[in-house]
Amino acid sequence: MLRFIVRRLLWAIPTLFIVTFVVYCALRLATNPLASYARANPRVAKDPEKMAQYVETNGLWPGFSGYVRGYFVWLKGFVTGNWQVSIKGSRPVWPNLKIALVNTIRLGLLAVMVSIPIGLSLGIFAALKPGRLRDTAVNTGAIIGFSVQPFISAIILQLFFGVQWAKWFGEPLLPTSGLYPPGHQGFDPVLMLKYMILPVIVVSIQSIASYSRYMRASLLDVLNSDYLRTARSKGISERRVLVKHALRNAMIPIVTLAALDIGAIVGGLIISEAVFDYPGMGVFFLNAQSNGDFPELMPWMVIITSSVILFNLLADLAYAWLDPRIRLD
Amino acid sequence: MTEFQELNHVDPPADLHHDDSIGVLQTSLSPKRMAAKRFVNHRAAFVSAIVLTMIIIFVVLSPITARYGINESIFKAEAGHPNQNLAPFNLAWFGTDSNGRDLYSRIIYGAQVSLMIGLFTAIGSVLLGTLVGGLAGYKGGWLDDILMRVTDIYLALPLLVVLVIVRGMLKNVDWVTAIMGDTSSVRFLVILLTVVGWMGVARLIRGQVKQLKEREFIEAARALGASSSRIMFRHLLPNSVGQIMVALTFAVVGAISAEATLSFFGFGPDAGSGMTSLGLLIRDSKKAVPPGYWWLVVFPGVFFIILSLCINFIGDGLRDAVDPKMQQEVK
Amino acid sequence: MTAPVVEVANLTKEFTVKSSHGLRVIRRTVHAVSDVSLTVPSGKTVGLVGESGSGKTTVGRCILRLIEPTAGSVKFQGTELVGLPAKDLRKLRRSMQIVFQDPYASLDPKMTIGASIAEPLQIQKVEGNHQDRVAELLELVGLAPDHARRFPHEFSGGQRQRVGVARALALNPSFIVLDEPVSALDVSIQAGVVNLLQDLQEQLGLSYLFIAHDLSVVRHISDSVAVMYLGKVVEVGPAEELYSASAHPYTRALLSAVPQADPIVERERQRIMLQGEVPSPINPPSGCRFRTRCPMAQEICSVEEPALIDRGQGHPVACHFAEAVAVTLGSNVSA
Numbered sequence: 001m002l003r004f005i006v007r008r009l010l011w012a013i014p015t016l017f018i019v020t021f022v023v024y025c026a027l028r029l030a031t032n033p034l035a036s037y038a039r040a041n042p043r044v045a046k047d048p049e050k051m052a053q054y055v056e057t058n059g060l061w062p063g064f065s066g067y068v069r070g071y072f073v074w075l076k077g078f079v080t081g082n083w084q085v086s087i088k089g090s091r092p093v094w095p096n097l098k099i100a101l102v103n104t105i106r107l108g109l110l111a112v113m114v115s116i117p118i119g120l121s122l123g124i125f126a127a128l129k130p131g132r133l134r135d136t137a138v139n140t141g142a143i144i145g146f147s148v149q150p151f152i153s154a155i156i157l158q159l160f161f162g163v164q165w166a167k168w169f170g171e172p173l174l175p176t177s178g179l180y181p182p183g184h185q186g187f188d189p190v191l192m193l194k195y196m197i198l199p200v201i202v203v204s205i206q207s208i209a210s211y212s213r214y215m216r217a218s219l220l221d222v223l224n225s226d227y228l229r230t231a232r233s234k235g236i237s238e239r240r241v242l243v244k245h246a247l248r249n250a251m252i253p254i255v256t257l258a259a260l261d262i263g264a265i266v267g268g269l270i271i272s273e274a275v276f277d278y279p280g281m282g283v284f285f286l287n288a289q290s291n292g293d294f295p296e297l298m299p300w301m302v303i304i305t306s307s308v309i310l311f312n313l314l315a316d317l318a319y320a321w322l323d324p325r326i327r328l329d
Numbered sequence: 330m331t332e333f334q335e336l337n338h339v340d341p342p343a344d345l346h347h348d349d350s351i352g353v354l355q356t357s358l359s360p361k362r363m364a365a366k367r368f369v370n371h372r373a374a375f376v377s378a379i380v381l382t383m384i385i386i387f388v389v390l391s392p393i394t395a396r397y398g399i400n401e402s403i404f405k406a407e408a409g410h411p412n413q414n415l416a417p418f419n420l421a422w423f424g425t426d427s428n429g430r431d432l433y434s435r436i437i438y439g440a441q442v443s444l445m446i447g448l449f450t451a452i453g454s455v456l457l458g459t460l461v462g463g464l465a466g467y468k469g470g471w472l473d474d475i476l477m478r479v480t481d482i483y484l485a486l487p488l489l490v491v492l493v494i495v496r497g498m499l500k501n502v503d504w505v506t507a508i509m510g511d512t513s514s515v516r517f518l519v520i521l522l523t524v525v526g527w528m529g530v531a532r533l534i535r536g537q538v539k540q541l542k543e544r545e546f547i548e549a550a551r552a553l554g555a556s557s558s559r560i561m562f563r564h565l566l567p568n569s570v571g572q573i574m575v576a577l578t579f580a581v582v583g584a585i586s587a588e589a590t591l592s593f594f595g596f597g598p599d600a601g602s603g604m605t606s607l608g609l610l611i612r613d614s615k616k617a618v619p620p621g622y623w624w625l626v627v628f629p630g631v632f633f634i635i636l637s638l639c640i641n642f643i644g645d646g647l648r649d650a651v652d653p654k655m656q657q658e659v660k
Numbered sequence: 661m662t663a664p665v666v667e668v669a670n671l672t673k674e675f676t677v678k679s680s681h682g683l684r685v686i687r688r689t690v691h692a693v694s695d696v697s698l699t700v701p702s703g704k705t706v707g708l709v710g711e712s713g714s715g716k717t718t719v720g721r722c723i724l725r726l727i728e729p730t731a732g733s734v735k736f737q738g739t740e741l742v743g744l745p746a747k748d749l750r751k752l753r754r755s756m757q758i759v760f761q762d763p764y765a766s767l768d769p770k771m772t773i774g775a776s777i778a779e780p781l782q783i784q785k786v787e788g789n790h791q792d793r794v795a796e797l798l799e800l801v802g803l804a805p806d807h808a809r810r811f812p813h814e815f816s817g818g819q820r821q822r823v824g825v826a827r828a829l830a831l832n833p834s835f836i837v838l839d840e841p842v843s844a845l846d847v848s849i850q851a852g853v854v855n856l857l858q859d860l861q862e863q864l865g866l867s868y869l870f871i872a873h874d875l876s877v878v879r880h881i882s883d884s885v886a887v888m889y890l891g892k893v894v895e896v897g898p899a900e901e902l903y904s905a906s907a908h909p910y911t912r913a914l915l916s917a918v919p920q921a922d923p924i925v926e927r928e929r930q931r932i933m934l935q936g937e938v939p940s941p942i943n944p945p946s947g948c949r950f951r952t953r954c955p956m957a958q959e960i961c962s963v964e965e966p967a968l969i970d971r972g973q974g975h976p977v978a979c980h981f982a983e984a985v986a987v988t989l990g991s992n993v994s995a
Contacts, residue, residue: 019482030497140373143645147638149586151593152611152630155618163621260485267487271590275615286594289493301490308485359811360769545766546776549827551726553780554753567770 004320008313015309023301024071027294033087034060036292040087058084058295074298084295086288093296097284101266101303103179104273104280106192108265111200115207116258122208123215124247130220138212145209154202154275161198174198177277195278202272207261214257219250252322256315263311267304364571367650374646377639384636388440395434396421400603402429414622424624426613432624435605436632442598442606443585443636446519450584453523455577458530463569465531466538467561476535480528488525489590496521496596513599518591522584529583530576537572538565571651578644582637589633607633663738665835665867666700666723666756671732673718677942690941692718694891696732697968698869700835705861705868707878707899709914710888713938716871717761719888720837723869724758725749736835754784757828761840763820767812773798773823774808780830797826801856818849825856835867843873854881875911876918879903887911890949891941893968897975907973907982909954910934948980956981 037054038045045051055061059073077083086093126138162176175181175195180188222228223246231241270282277283281300288296369375387394397403403421406412412429415421423432465473483491499505499521500512509517541547542565550560566573585607591597592608593615610629617625673693693715700706710716721727723734725741734741736756741749760766767776777797778790786793795805801822812820821841828836838857842850858881860866872878878885879899886896887910895908906912913932920926934953939945945952951961960980968978979985 026494026498029501030494032501143373143641144634144638147582147634147641149589149633149637151590152633155611155614155626156630159618159621159623159626163618164623167621264485264487267490270487270489271593274594285490289497304486304490305482308482312485360813545760545762546768548721548726549758549760549766549824550768550779550783552724552753552758553783553827553831554750555779555783556750559783564768564770568768570770 005317008316012309012313016306019305019309020075020302021071023305024074024298025067027297027301028060028067028070031289031292031294031297033058033292033294036087036294040291078299078302083299086296087293088291088296093299097296097299097303100279100281100284103278104266104269104282107196107199107203107273107278107280108262108269110196111203111207111269112258112262112265114200115204116211118204119208119211120215120254122212124219126212127216127219127223128242135216138216142209142213145205148205150202150206150271151275153205154198154272157198157201158275179279199269199272199276199278202275203269211254211257215250215254218253219246222246222250252319255318255322259311259315259318263308263314266307364650368646371646371649373642374649377642377646380635381639381643384440384639385444388437388444391437391441395437397431397434399435399438399605400430401434403431404429414617414620414625416622417624423628424622426625427616430603432610432628435610436607436629439605439607439610439629440632440636442515442604443588443608446515446522446588446598446606447581447585449519450522450526450587451577451580453519454526454530454580454584455573457523457527458576458580459534459566459569459573461527462531462534463538463561463565466535467542467557467565469539473535476531480532483525483528488587489594491525492521492587492591493594493596495525496591499524511599513597515598518588518598522587526580526583526587530580533572533576534569537569541565541568571647575644575647575651578640578647582640582644585633586637607636663702664699665702665737666698666869667733667735668696668698668719668723669733669735671696671698671719671722671734672730673715673722673727674730688942691891691944692941693722693729694944696888696891696893698886698893698896700867700869701883702834702867703861703865704883705870705881707875707882707885708869708871708888709873709875709878709885711873711938713890713941714888715891715941716873716888717839720758720839720869720871724753724756724837726758750784754831755833756835756837757831757833758837758839759821759824759828759841762844763817763824764812764844766824767820769812771811772808773810773812773815776812776823777808777827777830780827784831786831793830794826797830798823800829800860801826816849817845818853821845821853822856825853825860829860829864832864833866835869838868838870840871840873842877850877857881874918875903875914887914890938890944892949892978894950894978895976896968897973901975905973907971907975907977907985908950908979909956909981909985910950912985948978956984 034051034055038051044054059066059070061067061070074084083093085091122138122141126135129135158176161174162172165171165173174197176198179192179195181191184191228241228245231245232238236244266281267285269278269280270285272278273280273282274286281304285297285300287293288300402412403415403425404412406429412425413427415425415429417424421431421433423436426432426435461472461476465476496512499509499517506512506517509520511517547560547564550564555563588597588606589608589611592606593612595612597608597612598604598606607629611633614626614629617623671693672695675690675692677688677690696715696719698706698708698719708716708719718727722729723736723741725734725744729742732742736752739752741752744752767773771779774791774794777794780786781790781793791808794808798805798807803819803822803826807815807819812823815823821844824841841857842853845853854877857868861868868881870878870881875885875887882899884897885899885902886893887902887908888894889910895902895906895911902911903915906915909932913934916932932955936953939949939952945962947963947965948954948957948961949965951957954961958980964980966978966980968976970976971979971982973982
């Protein structure tokens with residue numbers, strides 16, 4: 001097991017190199033950092049010498065070989081902690097990125113904690129009586145859930161709980177924007193939780209839909225398997241069959257799915273964050289993107305891709321650990 | 330020869346019961362007809378197909394069904410008699426927007442553009458995806474490896490991020506913009522969505538072809554001396570038609586959702602000259618939230634949900650019709 | 661004796677299997693067929709018998725070059741098939757055909773029976789009325805001509821297998837590989853299909869390679885039989901001789917597994933139970949591949965591989981102790 005982990009971790013390193021190089025090229029092409037810099041600093045842009053110096057210090061040479069050299073310049077700075085400063089405002093990137101990351105993880109984990117239990121229960125509920133009304137209802141509900149795009153549910157919730165509620169009852173039921181009221185200082189979990197309710201609902205709708213469907217399919221698969229039929233024919237009670245055999249085996253693919261899902265959190269909440277003005281990774285990305293701020297986008301992409309790769313590894317491990325048929329050698 | 334002729338009479342009932350997917354043996358239903366029957370039996374899908382057809386008729390017949398022109402105010406605004414942001418009333422069933430235009434009519438015009446983008450993107454993605462996925466599934470080897478690696482990473486990244494970055498890349502390459510037109514053109518959007526969208530289709534078709542390839546009837550065709558292209562076009566593709574249809578359906582929803590998402594964040598088609606899309610209408614509804622113009626939020630949003638719901642149900646029904654395995658499990 | 665239709669010499673097939681463990685890919689070699697030689701005389705039937713995993717199906721596929729052999733030679737009516745350009749091979753496919761094991765998988769579900777049977781005519785661009793030819797073929801295999809318009813799912817397994825035979829016959833081949841043509845069918849239907857195949861052989865002068873996993877099916881139809889174990893031929897000889905005087909412990913074991921119709925004989929039947937599983941063809945045992953399960957294995961068996969030669973039994977056997985087999989394991993049960 002340990003050897004497997006070590007080997008997989010060692011494999012993750014070249015993967016990260018390749019992925020970050022591809023991301024580097026894509027982002028440089030997409031944002032054109034030199035032009036963004038010139039736009040943000042019109043006075044410097046008139047001085048060819050200073051521009052040339054900017055190119056040299058940040059490795060923004062043109063052409064493919066320039067990209068390769070530039071990648072290593074960037075990589076060296078990134079690894080040694082000498083990150084490039086942001087184009088807009090020439091600030092260090094990490095402090096803001098850290099805040100955004102923490103906020104997003106908070107929101108994402110809360111959403112996972114809400115959607116996994118609900119989604120799995122619905123899936124089990126449906127799979128126990130396949131083909132019946134409850135099954136159809138859960139299935140239909142799931143498809144409706146898929147069809148509700150987060151930006152639509154977000155603005156409709158905003159309208160209802162914020163604006164209309166205030167019209168009817170004098171004040172909004174729930175805050176619809178930000179993480180704290182304007183001007184708030186310090187850390188207040190209860191207040192923050194109130195601000196997170198609507199974003200969590202928006203994020204959860206689609207995840208509940210997908211978890212319920214996966215759980216249903218996975219459980220049905222197990223319930224129809226030969227070994228379960230054998231267990232039943234041995235006279236084991238239906239309850240015991242379900243808890244001891246079926247659920248345990250049906251959970252294996254779900255754990256994998258959940259791991260991948262959690263890995264995607266850091267980059268996956270952009271839409272609801274943007275609508276609710278929640279200061280997380282999504283808003284960070286959109287701001288950096290609109291400024292063509294390459295030095296801010298690059299670490300952002302590194303974080304989300306490493307998270308994906310890391311949780312892919314965890315998903316594999318979980319799968320191998322839970323499913324005895326997979327041998328680790 | 331008498332011996333086997335006798336046996337021949339015994340033999341149909343002997344393992345008739347093995348073929349549980351058939352239903353009635355006497356009637357000669359082609360696989361296509363059987364799939365059609367299963368689709369009709371999927372009630373939600375059937376209803377959705379009717380609703381979607383009605384929506385499409387409405388949208389195509391916009392000169393008749395729309396009450397006002399695309400950029401037309403419901404009436405000329407006068408002092409004390411404004412035409413902007415009016416709640417629904419008899420002259421504007423869904424109310425008016427900030428320019429005094431009829432929201433009902435604009436939803437029809439917007440749906441026109443969105444459905445067009447959805448359809449063209451879906452066709453493009455399916456053509457490209459079927460080609461690459463079919464080839465990768467059939468030939469295997471390095472093409473297959475590359476396809477899987479690239480799509481693995483792509484599927485792991487948030488769609489919006491991929492779209493925004495690819496959009497930026499395409500925008501900054503001169504010869505690409507020459508072909509694709511301006512970033513705010515519909516053509517650019519369709520190509521962008523196709524460039525990103527084919528990968529999901531390719532994976533689906535690859536899986537299907539890989540599965541089919543192992544079947545003996547493909548080997549039988551090879552034993553008869555059939556060429557690769559004959560196997561591809563006479564056997565593999567006809568047997569994948571169902572999956573391709575499913576992919577096409579889901580590609581349409583994917584494309585209109587992606588268009589809406591991009592528009593929502595200001596990366597959508599240009600709204601100059603009054604042109605609109607469902608995504609642009611939903612983006613405009615953002616501004617209608619604080620003042621509480623609920624109709625501007627509710628109607629485009631709900632219409633969009635109904636539209637994607639219909640297509641999703643149809644896709645679901647098609648999938649069941651094409652691959653009846655799931656239903657049998659239910660039995 | 662007439663000239664052989666098919667001559668296989670030293671045929672070897674190794675597959676590379678890739679198993680992916682996340683990002684890591686492991687390649688392993690499967691020794692599916694090792695150094696197999698076979699001859700199918702014209703107008704005769706050769707049975708090829710072995711458990712699943714013995715490589716018998718691979719041999720059949722390699723002869724038709726549906727799979728590329730790794731080494732060895734396959735001659736069809738004197739023409740070397742290995743290395744033959746695709747164009748020439750396509751022409752030769754008229755004369756050699758295959759009937760598959762699974763009648764549910766071997767017909768394209770989207771094509772009518774008629775279209776499936778006519779496909780070889782189209783592919784090989786045969787002149788004349790294809791419809792008439794299809795009707796003729798359907799009658800030949802005991803189906804009605806108006807079945808042509810139906811789809812495979814409307815037929816039973818036995819009927820589908822007849823369609824498969826009709827398709828194989830469409831081009832008037834001289835040689836057909838029958839890849840377990842009846843093992844997927846109900847026992848009651850098996851006899852009908854086997855009889856059909858025998859009748860067709862008589863009528864059309866066909867040569868067969870009949871692949872099967874047990875000896876009982878092959879017995880009735882084969883002129884000679886080759887027994888395979890883990891990619892190797894262990895014993896080969898005239899059918900009756902193999903049944904009455906088999907000299908390889910593995911053949912004995914296979915024979916002893918066949919139930920006897922006569923209850924008295926059946927009661928007396930001594931079964932040779934083989935221990936353990938068939939070893940993996942990725943790592944075949946050294947020396948004699950059967951030694952890990954052989955009741956007679958000695959030290960020499962792990963060191964030296966027994967050659968497939970006649971040790972005085974009248975037919976080739978690949979066992980160091982061929983002479984002792986009869987003594988140790990008793991007289992042949994099905995004699």
